[in-house]
Amino acid sequence: MLQAQAPGLPPATPGEITPVPVREGIELVVNGERFWHTGDPLMPLLWYLRDVLRLTGTKVGGAHGEGGYDLVLVDGKAVSAIKRPMAELAGARVTTVEGLANPDGSLHPLQQAFIDEDAIGCGYCTPGWLIAGVDLLTRKPKPTDEDIDQLPNRCRCGCQTRVRRAIKRAAGVPA
Numbered sequence: 001m002l003q004a005q006a007p008g009l010p011p012a013t014p015g016e017i018t019p020v021p022v023r024e025g026i027e028l029v030v031n032g033e034r035f036w037h038t039g040d041p042l043m044p045l046l047w048y049l050r051d052v053l054r055l056t057g058t059k060v061g062g063a064h065g066e067g068g069y070d071l072v073l074v075d076g077k078a079v080s081a082i083k084r085p086m087a088e089l090a091g092a093r094v095t096t097v098e099g100l101a102n103p104d105g106s107l108h109p110l111q112q113a114f115i116d117e118d119a120i121g122c123g124y125c126t127p128g129w130l131i132a133g134v135d136l137l138t139r140k141p142k143p144t145d146e147d148i149d150q151l152p153n154r155c156r157c158g159c160q161t162r163v164r165r166a167i168k169r170a171a172g173v174p175a
Protein backbone atom coordinates (compact mmCIF):
# COMPACT_ATOMS: atom_id res chain seq x y z
CA MET A 1 0.00 0.00 0.00
CA LEU A 2 1.23 3.52 -0.81
CA GLN A 3 2.07 5.84 2.05
CA ALA A 4 0.58 9.32 2.21
CA GLN A 5 2.81 12.00 0.69
CA ALA A 6 5.42 12.93 3.29
CA PRO A 7 6.02 16.66 3.77
CA GLY A 8 9.24 17.97 2.23
CA LEU A 9 9.69 15.07 -0.22
CA PRO A 10 9.20 15.22 -4.01
CA PRO A 11 5.92 13.77 -5.26
CA ALA A 12 6.03 10.01 -5.75
CA THR A 13 5.45 8.57 -9.20
CA PRO A 14 2.56 6.12 -9.34
CA GLY A 15 3.58 2.70 -8.07
CA GLU A 16 6.48 4.01 -5.99
CA ILE A 17 6.59 3.74 -2.24
CA THR A 18 7.18 7.08 -0.56
CA PRO A 19 9.55 6.77 2.39
CA VAL A 20 8.47 8.27 5.67
CA PRO A 21 11.04 10.80 6.92
CA VAL A 22 13.30 9.55 9.67
CA ARG A 23 12.00 10.59 13.08
CA GLU A 24 14.17 12.86 15.12
CA GLY A 25 13.85 10.61 18.14
CA ILE A 26 13.28 11.20 21.83
CA GLU A 27 16.16 11.14 24.26
CA LEU A 28 15.46 10.18 27.84
CA VAL A 29 17.25 8.70 30.84
CA VAL A 30 15.96 5.50 32.40
CA ASN A 31 17.49 4.34 35.67
CA GLY A 32 20.55 6.52 35.02
CA GLU A 33 21.13 5.23 31.48
CA ARG A 34 20.57 7.33 28.36
CA PHE A 35 18.22 5.98 25.66
CA TRP A 36 17.09 7.24 22.27
CA HIS A 37 13.57 6.29 21.18
CA THR A 38 13.01 6.53 17.41
CA GLY A 39 9.78 4.53 17.33
CA ASP A 40 6.21 5.72 17.50
CA PRO A 41 6.09 8.91 19.60
CA LEU A 42 2.63 7.93 20.80
CA MET A 43 3.86 4.64 22.27
CA PRO A 44 2.99 4.58 25.99
CA LEU A 45 6.00 4.64 28.29
CA LEU A 46 4.80 1.36 29.79
CA TRP A 47 5.25 -0.49 26.48
CA TYR A 48 8.64 1.14 25.93
CA LEU A 49 9.85 0.01 29.34
CA ARG A 50 8.47 -3.52 29.15
CA ASP A 51 8.74 -4.40 25.45
CA VAL A 52 11.75 -2.37 24.28
CA LEU A 53 13.98 -2.10 27.35
CA ARG A 54 12.69 -5.36 28.91
CA LEU A 55 12.22 -3.67 32.26
CA THR A 56 9.23 -5.75 33.29
CA GLY A 57 9.10 -4.72 36.94
CA THR A 58 6.51 -2.07 36.08
CA LYS A 59 3.24 -3.95 35.77
CA VAL A 60 0.22 -3.70 33.53
CA GLY A 61 -2.88 -2.44 35.32
CA GLY A 62 -6.02 -0.86 34.00
CA ALA A 63 -6.13 1.01 30.70
CA HIS A 64 -6.19 4.25 32.68
CA GLY A 65 -3.62 3.28 35.28
CA GLU A 66 -6.15 2.10 37.85
CA GLY A 67 -4.63 0.36 40.86
CA GLY A 68 -1.21 2.01 40.55
CA TYR A 69 0.45 -1.10 39.11
CA ASP A 70 2.15 0.88 36.33
CA LEU A 71 3.63 3.73 38.37
CA VAL A 72 7.14 5.00 37.64
CA LEU A 73 8.97 8.12 38.72
CA VAL A 74 9.29 10.79 36.03
CA ASP A 75 11.56 13.57 37.21
CA GLY A 76 10.92 12.38 40.76
CA LYS A 77 7.11 12.25 40.62
CA ALA A 78 4.99 9.10 40.47
CA VAL A 79 3.10 8.91 37.17
CA SER A 80 1.15 6.26 35.33
CA ALA A 81 3.36 4.79 32.59
CA ILE A 82 0.38 3.70 30.49
CA LYS A 83 -0.97 7.22 30.34
CA ARG A 84 2.35 8.88 29.42
CA PRO A 85 3.27 8.81 25.69
CA MET A 86 6.92 8.85 24.70
CA ALA A 87 6.39 12.20 22.99
CA GLU A 88 6.05 13.83 26.41
CA LEU A 89 9.28 12.39 27.76
CA ALA A 90 12.01 14.23 25.87
CA GLY A 91 14.76 14.97 28.37
CA ALA A 92 12.91 13.23 31.22
CA ARG A 93 14.54 11.13 33.93
CA VAL A 94 12.57 7.96 34.51
CA THR A 95 13.09 5.65 37.47
CA THR A 96 11.45 2.25 37.55
CA VAL A 97 11.43 -0.23 40.40
CA GLU A 98 14.61 -1.74 38.90
CA GLY A 99 16.33 1.60 39.53
CA LEU A 100 15.39 2.08 43.19
CA ALA A 101 18.29 0.15 44.71
CA ASN A 102 21.63 1.86 45.13
CA PRO A 103 24.43 1.32 42.59
CA ASP A 104 26.23 -0.92 45.11
CA GLY A 105 23.18 -3.22 45.17
CA SER A 106 21.96 -2.23 48.61
CA LEU A 107 18.20 -1.79 48.76
CA HIS A 108 16.30 1.45 49.01
CA PRO A 109 15.11 1.86 52.65
CA LEU A 110 11.50 1.39 51.50
CA GLN A 111 12.36 -1.87 49.75
CA GLN A 112 14.01 -3.08 52.94
CA ALA A 113 11.00 -2.01 54.98
CA PHE A 114 8.68 -4.05 52.70
CA ILE A 115 10.83 -7.09 53.45
CA ASP A 116 10.99 -6.37 57.16
CA GLU A 117 7.19 -5.93 57.39
CA ASP A 118 6.49 -8.90 55.10
CA ALA A 119 4.41 -6.55 52.95
CA ILE A 120 4.62 -8.67 49.80
CA GLY A 121 2.06 -11.26 48.77
CA CYS A 122 2.15 -12.35 45.12
CA GLY A 123 4.24 -9.26 44.42
CA TYR A 124 2.27 -7.97 41.45
CA CYS A 125 1.38 -4.69 43.13
CA THR A 126 4.71 -4.27 44.93
CA PRO A 127 6.60 -2.22 42.29
CA GLY A 128 3.74 0.27 42.12
CA TRP A 129 3.55 0.58 45.90
CA LEU A 130 7.31 1.14 46.10
CA ILE A 131 7.24 3.90 43.49
CA ALA A 132 4.20 5.57 45.08
CA GLY A 133 5.80 5.22 48.51
CA VAL A 134 9.08 6.81 47.42
CA ASP A 135 7.13 9.69 45.89
CA LEU A 136 5.08 10.08 49.07
CA LEU A 137 8.12 10.02 51.35
CA THR A 138 9.75 12.71 49.20
CA ARG A 139 6.68 14.94 49.43
CA LYS A 140 5.82 14.06 53.01
CA PRO A 141 8.67 12.53 55.04
CA LYS A 142 6.34 11.67 57.97
CA PRO A 143 3.17 10.37 56.31
CA THR A 144 0.00 9.54 58.21
CA ASP A 145 -2.26 6.55 57.61
CA GLU A 146 -4.58 8.87 55.69
CA ASP A 147 -1.72 9.97 53.41
CA ILE A 148 -0.92 6.34 52.66
CA ASP A 149 -4.56 5.40 52.14
CA GLN A 150 -4.86 8.14 49.53
CA LEU A 151 -2.29 6.50 47.27
CA PRO A 152 -3.88 5.07 44.12
CA ASN A 153 -2.43 1.60 44.70
CA ARG A 154 -4.49 -1.49 45.35
CA CYS A 155 -3.46 -4.96 46.51
CA ARG A 156 -5.63 -7.96 45.70
CA CYS A 157 -3.72 -10.09 48.19
CA GLY A 158 -4.82 -7.95 51.13
CA CYS A 159 -1.40 -6.53 52.03
CA GLN A 160 -2.55 -2.93 52.56
CA THR A 161 -2.10 -2.99 56.33
CA ARG A 162 1.43 -4.35 56.08
CA VAL A 163 2.25 -1.90 53.26
CA ARG A 164 1.11 0.92 55.51
CA ARG A 165 3.40 -0.36 58.26
CA ALA A 166 6.31 -0.66 55.81
CA ILE A 167 5.95 2.91 54.56
CA LYS A 168 5.81 4.18 58.14
CA ARG A 169 8.81 2.08 59.10
CA ALA A 170 10.80 3.60 56.23
CA ALA A 171 9.70 7.03 57.41
CA GLY A 172 10.75 6.25 60.99
CA VAL A 173 7.28 6.88 62.38
CA PRO A 174 5.51 4.46 64.71
CA ALA A 175 3.01 2.16 62.95
Ligand code: FES
Pocket: 120, 121, 122, 123, 124, 125, 126, 154, 155, 156, 157, 158, 159
Ligand atom coordinates in the same frame (compact mmCIF):
# COMPACT_ATOMS: atom_id res chain seq x y z
S1 FES B 1 0.77 -8.72 46.81
FE1 FES B 1 -0.55 -9.62 45.33
S2 FES B 1 -1.67 -7.95 44.51
FE2 FES B 1 -0.55 -7.11 46.15
